[in-house]
Amino acid sequence: GGDGADILYGGDGDDTLYMRGQDRVTGGDGEDDFKTDGWYDTNSVLLKTGNDDFATIEDFSSSGNKSDFLIVEVPSNAAGTFTLATVESPVGSGVYDVQLIKDGSETTVVAKVTNGGADLRVGDNLRIVKI
Secondary structure, three states: OOOOOOEEEOOOOOEEEEEOOOOEEEOOOOOEEEEEOOOEOOOOOEOOOOOOOOEEEOOOOOOOOOOOEEEEEEOOOOOOOEEEEEEEOOOOOOOEEEEEEEOOOEEEEEEEEOOOHHHOOEOOOEEEEEO
């Protein structure tokens, strides 16, 4: 999606969905790549976004014949060490926040997964890619 809150639906088949801001995203059937970026300013400084300024994935799955991926893109010239974490929020809800962490301390939420978040595995189907 572009600027603003968009609704993206991949439908049947394998899709690559680019999301940012407050997009709501459904991959549908097939193996889907969910990609998010826009977490840095022009000087590659990590932006602290508001609590609701991230996309929501509504059907993430990595079980059975479906293997979805969530790819967080960061600029190749961004300094620092980056990691990802998932946090169930609130605990027991089955809804997961995906956090991008810079140098172990600067954290921003980059996506929320409302259905299938328990399937997220950092380094497996949840990755950072420098572009």
